Ligand SMILES: Cc1cc2nc3c(=O)[nH]c(=O)nc-3n(C[C@H](O)[C@H](O)[C@H](O)COP(=O)(O)OP(=O)(O)OC[C@H]3O[C@@H](n4cnc5c(N)ncnc54)[C@H](O)[C@@H]3O)c2cc1C
């Protein structure tokens with residue numbers, strides 16, 4: 005079996021939750037594998053992250069470089085081409101950095117690439133057996149990945165449950181000397197932080213959240229009236245913000261706002277992982293959707309199969325009644 | 326600026342209930358409504374806006390069967406100047422790398438300053454743009470939600486976690502994958518489609534592109550879909566039954582218990 009690696013995501017000296025999830029996923033591919041964590045960055049923060057990674061992985065490779073203080077995918081790709089064996093199996097979290105890095109890295113290493121994996125069913129000969137979702141989560145697929153020439157796999161955040169408490173007692177090895185040339189044609193300039201809107205949806209106990217099922221901008225009124233009757237705040241999924249019907253600060257999800265309400269009403273929302281990834285603290289989730297097969301019904305506590313354009317006004321009327 | 330935009334014809338997930346065939350080989354395709362991949366529509370709009378600002382042309386390209394022509398025509402009705410269909414039975418069953426290999430051959434037949442893809446398509450892979458860039462040895466930025474042309478270079482914003490934007494400078498030529506919300510794609514009416522109904526769209530096959538058929542298609546794919554399946558789900562949601570009235574009464578009771586009503 006080829007050597008297995010996990011690429012560790014981190015920010016401001018804090019290791020990401022996905023670091024522990026990748027360790028679980030790696031064990032599902034090969035329970036006996038000695039997985040090596042790869043930690044790239046710079047400064048004192050990097051050492052903190054390496055220490056945290058050593059609790060999860062028997063070996064940690066540290067790569068420190070001033071130009072890598074912010075992870076530029078083109079530079080990290082060069083680094084990894086320089087240090088990885090061609091048949092390596094490397095796990096990444098399926099986040100915006102890996103989406104930037106991994107497809108091109110797979111070409112440069114000539115490795116197989118499987119993105120956004122939600123399940124692992126072990127090995128079958130030279131193939132890794134994986135589970136993905138397609139069509140906005142409406143279809144599941146078994147995938148066979150020929151790993152003979154190596155494989156890069158990105159794992160959907162939240163799909164693998166880490167066991168708490170274990171300490172791998174790993175050793176950190178400074179591999180910075182192997183980094184090599186990381187010059188790039190893409191230069192990082194700055195981070196522009198998302199604007200804060202007039203309404204802070206993170207503070208609301210109850211959210212009436214609308215998705216593409218609202219169909220038209222004018223129909224938003226129906227959601228606002230319901231929210232008013234409930235003493236709730238209106239939030240939304242991404243297509244509503246893309247259409248400029250509501251401001252970005254109302255968008256729940258991985259590329260929007262993370263909310264922690266007590267009650268979450270998902271109205272005409274399909275339940276993509278990027279949307280659900282923005283809901284924390286296990287609220288009571290009610291989903292109203294006209295498609296009985298919508299993935300959201302697997303994640304909600306209570307489901308109602310109805311047309312939201314009829315259901316919301318009827319509920320409002322009853323509450324005001 | 327000569328811009329190439331890669332577009333894919335996909336089942337519209339907002340319009341269809343996707344169902345799996347009983348033998349798991351495919352989804353049921355008979356009554357599906359197809360459209361251009363949502364992300365690609367934003368990419369084409371962005372390309373048109375850039376062209377209108379700095380001059381040049383926009384070409385839309387797709388790998389698919391003859392029905393792919395329909396999305397090319399739609400994007401030409403939006404304002405793209407040219408369309409190219411890449412179609413060959415040897416392309417069937419290609420994995421992401423196969424699709425990128427085919428697109429690469431077509432890119433090398435032309436001369437493009439900027440190549441755009443959507444961030445992801447119907448199977449949520451988000452891979453073709455990054456692979457194509459690496460094969461062409463061009464710089465790449467994914468999830469782009471802002472493009473500014475600046476003196477032979479681009480300033481691009483990438484959408485990252487939390488809705489924050491990562492600003493980068495990138496050299497041309499380059500490949501960008503476009504995220505939704507970057508613009509407001511224009512509406513395409515029947516009249517627009519009619520206008521381009523008879524425009525010639527060249528179709529290129531493996532031979533025209535100089536592609537070795539062994540490097541693409543199902544045979545070359547290292548990543549294979551074994552089957553579609555319906556997972557054993559946990560309990561899922563408690564589905565409220567009855568009339569609308571009854572559902573509302575039950576829901577109000579539940580909301581009261583959970584602190585969802587003030
Ligand atoms: C990198 C990246 C980041 C992303 N970040 C986010 C994010 O932060 N937040 C986010 O939300 N998305 C995000 N997305 C997009 C995400 O993948 C989905 O496309 C999006 O969440 C879908 O929104 P939706 O559920 O409203 O729409 P759809 O998936 O189109 O679902 C609409 C639902 O409404 C139902 N419906 C339609 N009409 C009615 C009606 N009249 N009554 C009842 N039900 C109806 C349909 O059955 C369907 O289930 C991101 C995507 C990418 C690639």
Ligand SMILES: Nc1ncnc2c1ncn2[C@@H]1O[C@H](COP(=O)(O)O)[C@@H](O)[C@H]1O
Nearest residue numbers: 331387388442443445446450451452453
């Ligand atoms: N068959 C195809 N023809 C043309 N472009 C494609 C095709 N498949 C994918 N793409 C492009 O690659 C992007 C990302 O798709 P994917 O990597 O399949 O998620 C799409 O938005 C398209 O721009």
